[in-house]
Amino acid sequence: MIASGEGAWVTDEDGNRYLDGVSSLWCNVHGHKHPAIDQALHEQVDRISHSTMLGLSHRGAAELAGKLVEVTPDGLDRVFYSDSGSTAVEVALKMAFQYWQLRGGQHVRRASFICLEDAYHGDTVGSVSVGGIDLFHSTYGPLLFESRRAKPGDLDDIARLLATHEEEVAAVVIEPLVQGAAGIKLQPPGYLREVRDLCDRHGALLICDEVATGFGRTGSMFACEQEEVTPDLLCLAKGLTGGYLPLAATLASEEIYETFLAPHEEFKTFFHGHTYTGNPLACAAAIATLETFEQEKTIANLQPKIDLLSELLAEIAEMPEVEEVRQCGFMAGIDLGEHPPAERMGHQVVLEARGRGAIIRPLGDTVVLMPPLAINEVELERLLTITRSSIRAACRGSVSRAGQRAAALLDGPLSEAA
Numbered sequence: 001m002i003a004s005g006e007g008a009w010v011t012d013e014d015g016n017r018y019l020d021g022v023s024s025l026w027c028n029v030h031g032h033k034h035p036a037i038d039q040a041l042h043e044q045v046d047r048i049s050h051s052t053m054l055g056l057s058h059r060g061a062a063e064l065a066g067k068l069v070e071v072t073p074d075g076l077d078r079v080f081y082s083d084s085g086s087t088a089v090e091v092a093l094k095m096a097f098q099y100w101q102l103r104g105g106q107h108v109r110r111a112s113f114i115c116l117e118d119a120y121h122g123d124t125v126g127s128v129s130v131g132g133i134d135l136f137h138s139t140y141g142p143l144l145f146e147s148r149r150a151k152p153g154d155l156d157d158i159a160r161l162l163a164t165h166e167e168e169v170a171a172v173v174i175e176p177l178v179q180g181a182a183g184i185k186l187q188p189p190g191y192l193r194e195v196r197d198l199c200d201r202h203g204a205l206l207i208c209d210e211v212a213t214g215f216g217r218t219g220s221m222f223a224c225e226q227e228e229v230t231p232d233l234l235c236l237a238k239g240l241t242g243g244y245l246p247l248a249a250t251l252a253s254e255e256i257y258e259t260f261l262a263p264h265e266e267f268k269t270f271f272h273g274h275t276y277t278g279n280p281l282a283c284a285a286a287i288a289t290l291e292t293f294e295q296e297k298t299i300a301n302l303q304p305k306i307d308l309l310s311e312l313l314a315e316i317a318e319m320p321e322v323e324e325v326r327q328c329g330f331m332a333g334i335d336l337g338e339h340p341p342a343e344r345m346g347h348q349v350v351l352e353a354r355g356r357g358a359i360i361r362p363l364g365d366t367v368v369l370m371p372p373l374a375i376n377e378v379e380l381e382r383l384l385t386i387t388r389s390s391i392r393a394a395c396r397g398s399v400s401r402a403g404q405r406a407a408a409l410l411d412g413p414l415s416e417a418a
C-alpha cells in the first residue's frame with residue numbers, strides 16, 4: 001500500500017521506501033512530488049478542476065495543444081484529447097477508418113489495419129484488435145475486428161502484406177523502435193523509416209503509438225525522431241502529464257483534420273468524446289511537465305544516465321541466470337529465459353527486489369526496468385544492484401527472507417495482482 005512518493009522513491013504505509021524502478025507503470029518522468037508540477041496543480045485547483053470539452057474549451061487545453069504541436073515531429077498540427085493510452089489508440093483507429101470513409105469512392109475499401117505480432121496497444125476492444133499478445137488478447141477473439149499481423153522487424157513481411165492488400169489497408173499501427181509490453185523487443189535500425197516509406201508507397205496511413213516510448217523514454221523526446229519519421233497519427237499518454245494524471249492525446253496531420261471539415265448537416269463529425277477529455281487539472285500537469293523538460297534539460301541530462309544504465313546492464317547480461325538483456329534508451333528488459341509458468345520466475349525476482357527496496361515488474365520471465373528519467377546516478381546504480389541480487393536469489397530456487405517478507409505483505413487476494 002503506497003502512501004507517498006518523492007523523486008524516484010515511493011514509500012508504503014509502514015514507512016518502507018522503494019525505488020520506483022518502473023516509473024509507476026512507465027509514466028513517471030520528472031519524479032514524484034515534483035515542485036513545479038505540484039504547484040501547477042494547486043494553482044489549477046484554485047481556478048477549476050473540471051469542465052467539459054464538448055462545446056467548450058479552456059486555456060490549458062489550447063496551450064497544451066500548441067506545445068504538443070511544437071514538440072512533436074513536424075507535420076502533426078492537430079490535437080484530440082482523451083484519457084488513456086488505450087483511448088489514444090482507439091481514437092487513432094477510428095480516425096483512420098473514418099478518414100478513408102470520408103474520402104469516399106474506392107477509398108472506402110480501406111477498412112482494415114496491419115499491426116505487428118506481439119504488439120500491445122491497450123485493453124479496449126479496438127486496441128486489442130491490433131494487439132498480438134495471446135495471454136492478454138486471445139480470450140476476446142470473437143469480439144475483435146480482424147487485423148493482419150506482420151513479423152516485427154521483418155520488412156519483407158510487412159511489404160508483402162501491404163502489397164497483397166494494397167487497397168484494403170487503412171493504416172499500419174506500430175510501437176516505434178521498441179515493443180514495450182512484448183518484453184522490450186527492439187526493432188532493427190532503419191525499420192521504422194522503411195515502414196513509413198512502405199506506407200507512402202502503398203497509400204496507407206501510419207499510426208505510431210508512442211504511449212510508452214514518448215516523452216524521453218527512448219533517449220529522444222519521441223522515438224519517431226530517431227528515424228526522422230512523422231506518422232499521420234501519433235498516440236500519446238502515460239508520460240504526457242509526467243505520470244500524474246490520466247490524459248492522452250492523438251495528434252493528426254492537417255490533411256486528416258481537414259477531411260473531417262464540412263457543414264454540420266453533412267455529419268462528417270468525429271463522434272468521440274469522453275467525459276474527462278482534456279481535463280483542466282491533467283492539462284495543467286502536462287504543461288508543467290513539458291516546461292520542466294526545458295528547464296531541467298531532461299533529455300540532455302539523460303544521455304549519461306543511459307550510458308550508465310548500459311554499463312550496469314552489461315554486468316547483468318554476464319550472469320548465468322540471464323539469457324538476454326535488451327535496452328532502448330531508458331527502457332530495459334532482462335530476459336531470464338524460459339521457466340515453467342508455475343515457477344513464476346519473473347514474479348519471484350520482483351518479490352526479492354521488493355524486499356530489498358525496489359519496485360520492479362515482470363512481463364512473464366522478462367524483468368523490466370524503466371525508472372523515472374529524473375533518477376540520479378547513485379539511485380540508478382542501487383536499482384541495478386538490487387535487480388542483480390534479486391535475480392540471483394530468485395533463480396537459486398530458495399526464496400530469501402527478503403522475498404518471503406515481501407510475499408507475506410502481499411498475502412491474500414493481492415498476491416495475484418503483484
Ligand SMILES: Cc1ncc(COP(=O)(O)O)c(C=O)c1O
Pocket residue numbers: 084085086087089120121122123175180181209210211212213237238
Ligand atoms: C504502447 C502502448 N500503447 C498503449 C498502452 C495502453 O495505455 P493505457 O494503459 O494508458 O491505456 C500501453 C500501456 O502500457 C502501451 O505500452
